[in-house]
Amino acid sequence: MAGAGTVAGAGSGPGAEVPAVQLDHVVRRFNDRPALDDISLTLGRGEIVGLIGRSGAGKSTLIRCLNGLDRPQAGRVVIDGTDISTLSEQALNPVRRRIGMIFQHFNLLSAKTVAENVALPLKIAGVARAARMKRVMELLDLVGLADKANAYPAQLSGGQKQRIGIARALAPEPLLLLSDEATSALDPETTQQILTLLKDVNRQLGLTILMITHEMEVVRQIAHRVLVLDAGRIVEEGPVAKVLASPQTDTTRSLLRGLSPVLPADLLAQIAPEGDQALIRVDVYGPDARRPLLAGVEAITGQPARLLHGGLNDVQGEPYGRLFLALGTADKDKLAAVVAKLKPETTAIEVLGYVPANV
Template sequence: MNTGNKLPVVQLERVVRRFNDRPALDGISLTLQAGEIVGLIGRSGAGKSTLIRCLNGLDRPQEGRVEIDGTDITNLSEQALQPIRRRIGMIFQHFNLLSAKTVADNVALPLKIAGQPPAQRRAKVMELLELVGLADKADTYPARLSGGQKQRVGIARALAADPLLLLSDEATSALDPETTQSILQLLQDVNRKLGVTVLMITHEMEVVRQIAHRVLVLDAGRIVEEGPVARVLASPQAETTRSLLRGLSPVLPQDLARQLAPQGEQALIRVDVYGAAARQPLLAIIQSITGLPARLLHGGLNDVQGEPYGRLFLALGTADPKAVQAVVDRLQPETTAIEVLGYVPSDV
C-alpha cells in the first residue's frame, strides 16, 4: 500500500444527506489515503449508494464537507466538477457497457469525451486491455463476452482517465465465485501496479476479507465500526458487524454445545486473537499455568493482508476456579476477547 502522498484522496467531514427529512447519511466522517483498498460494507438501505453519489458529486449533502484530493466539491458547479469526476473511476455491478460498441470503443469512451486524439486513445486502450487480460478481445462486442470478461472491460474503462480513486459498486455480486476471485485478484493487481485508491462498496464481508486493508461498516447512514480488516474480523464491536460476519467466524459445534454445563471436568474457553497475539503459543502458555495439557477443540487462524486473526475454542484440562481465572488473567491482555463458555467432560 502506497501512502507516500500525505494529502488524503477522500476526506468527508460530518456529511449529512436527508431525503424527506430522513437522513440517508447521518454525520459521516471518513478518510481514504492514497493507495488504500477500503471496504465499505452494509446492508441494503444503509446509505452506500448515497455515499457514492456524494463522492462523485452527483448528490450534494445538506451539511458537512466532501473533499477529493484536497478540493472541497460540496458546492462546486457542474462545470467545475467535470475535471474532478474524470479522476474518479466507477465499476458497476451490471457492467454498463454499450452493446453497439466494441470492447476497445467502450474502454476508449472516457478518452474520447476528454478529447484525446485517436492514435493516443488506441495506444492507451491497448495498454489497459493488456493489463486486464483482454488484449485479444479489442474488436469483440460485449454480447460475446462472459460476465467476468465484461467486468474486466468495465475495470479497464474505469482506469482510462488515470483515476485517483476507483469506486467499485458491488462489482462482484453478479458473478460466480470463481469469477469473483479473478476480479478481486485483478483489483489487487491494479492497486499494486498503479497505486490507485480503491473503495469497495459491498454487502459481502468475504469480499472485504480477501482484498481490503481497512473496513468501514455502515448502518442507517452512520459508520458504526471501522478498522483494519483482521482486527474487525477478530473482534467485531457493533451488532451490525457481528450480523454481517455470521458464516465467516467459527461457532461452537452443536455436539460440543450440547455437552456444555455449569460445572464439569475442564473449562472450555473461547479466545479471539489478532496480530501478534495470534502468533503466541497459547496452548503452551496455558499448560505453564495449569500444569496440564490444553487442547484446541475447534476454530483456527486465518490471514488478511499478512495479518493473522482467528477464533479458538480451547479445553483447559482443568476445572479448578483459581487455575481458570489465572488463565483468563494471563491471556486477556494479549487477546481481543476471551470468555469462559462453561465446562465439558475430559474425553471430548
C-alpha cells in the first residue's frame, strides 16, 4: 500500500509545485440528493480563494470533504498531492494536521486559558511542553494578544476570540486554512481587522486560505479568486474583480446585491417611462473607473449631467462601482448617443427610465 495515496507524477522532486488542494469530480449525495454535484477545483499554494454561496449551497459539506470528516461517493480529494478519499482514518490524521480550521463561533474551550487553547493541537501532536509554550507565545504575538495568555475565553471580545482561533489553527503550521463563516458573527470593523490579520498571515507564511462565506463583502476584501457555489455546483469562478465587474449568473448577481449601491426608495419611486430627464445606471471597474465620464456626456447632451447616487469600492486595489446619472435631457437620440459613447468605457450601462428635472 506504500504510496497508494500519492497522486502519480505529483511533486516527488524538490521544488515541484503541487497544488494545496485539488478536487476532481467530487459528488456527495444525501438521500439521493446531491449536496456536491461534480465539483472540480484547484487551490494553488499561497492563494486566498473565496467560496461563496447561499445557505444550503453545499459549502459546509465541501469543507467536511476537504478535511476528511466526510467522504464523497465519487471523485477525488487531493491534499498536497495525497488523495485522501480512500485513506483510512488513521492514515488521515497526519493530513488533517496540515489543515487548520476557523469557525463562526470560534469553538474555544471555555475551561481552558487562551494559552492552553492555542497549545491544544500541539499537545495532541506530541510536542514537548517547553517547545509548546515557546510556540504558543510566538503565535499569540503574531495575532497581537500576547498579554492575554492567561485569560479565559469568556474575558475576550468576539474579535479577540477569533484571533485566538486563528492562533490555534496556525499552531501545527498548516498548509491550508479553512475558514467557515469566520467573520459572520463579528461587526464590520472587527471583521475588517480579522481579514487584515488573515491577509498578513497569508503573506508572511505563504498559507493557502479557503474563505467560505455568504458575504461578497468578505470576498471583496480578501480573496484573490472567487468560486460561486449554487445547489452543489460551481456556477462561476474567476479573479474577484472580474466576477464582480461582470457576473455571469443570477446567483452571483444576487450575492453581489449588497455590495453595489442601490437607489434609495424615494428616488426609485420617481422613475417613470416618460419624464424630464433620462436616468442611467453605469457600472465601472478597473483603472478606467476614475476616468472623467461626465464631460463626455455633457458634450453630447449640451446639459450638465447630475450624479444622483452611487459609489466606488476597492477590489484588490482596483476601483469598482456604480453610478446613477440624470442626463439633463429626455431626448431619445442624445440618450442613444450617450449610451453608445459610455458602453466601451464602462462594464455595464442601463437606461432605468425618466425622472423629473427637480429630483
